[in-house]
Amino acid sequence: MKRDKSGKAVSGAGQDAALGALATLASVALGANPVGATLVGGSAPVLKYLQQVWTRAGERRGDRAARSLEHAADLLDVGLDILVERAAGHDAHLELLAQVLEAAARTSMEDKIQALGQILADGLRSDSHLDEARLLASMVNDLEAPHVVVLKLIAEQPEPPKAMWSNPGGHRGWERTHLALALSDYDGFLDGVLAALVRHGALRTLGDGTWDGVANTDAHGITRLGTRCLQLLGHEPTESPNAPDGSAESEN
Numbered sequence: 001m002k003r004d005k006s007g008k009a010v011s012g013a014g015q016d017a018a019l020g021a022l023a024t025l026a027s028v029a030l031g032a033n034p035v036g037a038t039l040v041g042g043s044a045p046v047l048k049y050l051q052q053v054w055t056r057a058g059e060r061r062g063d064r065a066a067r068s069l070e071h072a073a074d075l076l077d078v079g080l081d082i083l084v085e086r087a088a089g090h091d092a093h094l095e096l097l098a099q100v101l102e103a104a105a106r107t108s109m110e111d112k113i114q115a116l117g118q119i120l121a122d123g124l125r126s127d128s129h130l131d132e133a134r135l136l137a138s139m140v141n142d143l144e145a146p147h148v149v150v151l152k153l154i155a156e157q158p159e160p161p162k163a164m165w166s167n168p169g170g171h172r173g174w175e176r177t178h179l180a181l182a183l184s185d186y187d188g189f190l191d192g193v194l195a196a197l198v199r200h201g202a203l204r205t206l207g208d209g210t211w212d213g214v215a216n217t218d219a220h221g222i223t224r225l226g227t228r229c230l231q232l233l234g235h236e237p238t239e240s241p242n243a244p245d246g247s248a249e250s251e252n
Contacts, residue, residue, distance in 0.1 A: 068114070154203065155222045155230055203222055203226055
C-alpha cells in the first residue's frame with residue numbers, strides 16, 4: 001500500500017504527481033530527445049515514422065522505469081512522494097536512483113526490473129548498504145541472460161564434472177574451455193561474458209589451485225557479490241559441499 005506523508009493512501013493522481021517530480025531526471029535517464037518534436041515538424045514521412053517509434057519506445061522505457069520505482073516504494077512501504085524526497089535529499093541516493101531508472105528503462109528482462117527496485121529500496125533504507133547497492137545496480141545493468149546462465153552454473157556446480165578434468169586430483173573452478181563444453185551455444189561470446197562478470201566482481205579467478213602442475217589462474221569461482229546478484233534476480237543458488245577454495249562459500 002502506497003501512502004503519503006500523513007500515512008493516507010496515495011491516489012492515482014498523487015502517484016502521477018510524484019512521478020512528475022522525477023520528469024527531468026527521468027528524461028535524461030531514459031534518453032529523451034528534446035528536439036524530436038522539431039524534427040518531426042518536417043513533411044518527410046520517414047520523420048513521422050521515426051517519431052512514432054521513438055514515442056512508443058519512450059513509453060515502454062518509462063513504464064519499465066516506473067515499475068521498478070513502484071516496486072522499491074512497495075518494499076519500503078512508503079508513497080512515491082516520500083521515496084522521491086529521500087532520494088533527492090542526498091547526492092549518493094540521487095545517483096543510485098538515476099542508475100536504477102536508466103537500467104530499468106533499457107532492459108526487457110522482468111527479473112532485472114524487480115531486482116533494480118530491490119536494490120533501490122536497500123540503498124535508500126540504509127546508508128550502510130548504499131555502496132553495495134550502487135555496485136549491484138551497475139552489475140545488473142550490464143547483465144543479460146547469458147551472464148545469468150554462466151553465473152548460475154558456477155554457483156550451483158562450483159567445479160566442472162570430473163569427465164572434463166585432465167588431472168584427477170584436487171578441486172578446480174570453471175575454465176573457459178569447460179564452460180564452452182557445458183554451454184556450447186555460448187562459445188562464441190564466452191570471453192565477453194566472463195570478462196564482464198569478473199570486472200563487476202561477480203566472479204573471480206582462483207589463482208591458488210593447480211591444473212596439471214600449472215597455476216590455475218584461469219579458473220573461475222563465484223563471489224559473495226555474484227551470489228547476491230543471483231538472489232536479486234530470483235535465482236537462489238543451490239549450495240554445494242564441493243566448492244573450490246576461493247569461492248563464495250569460503251568468503252566472509
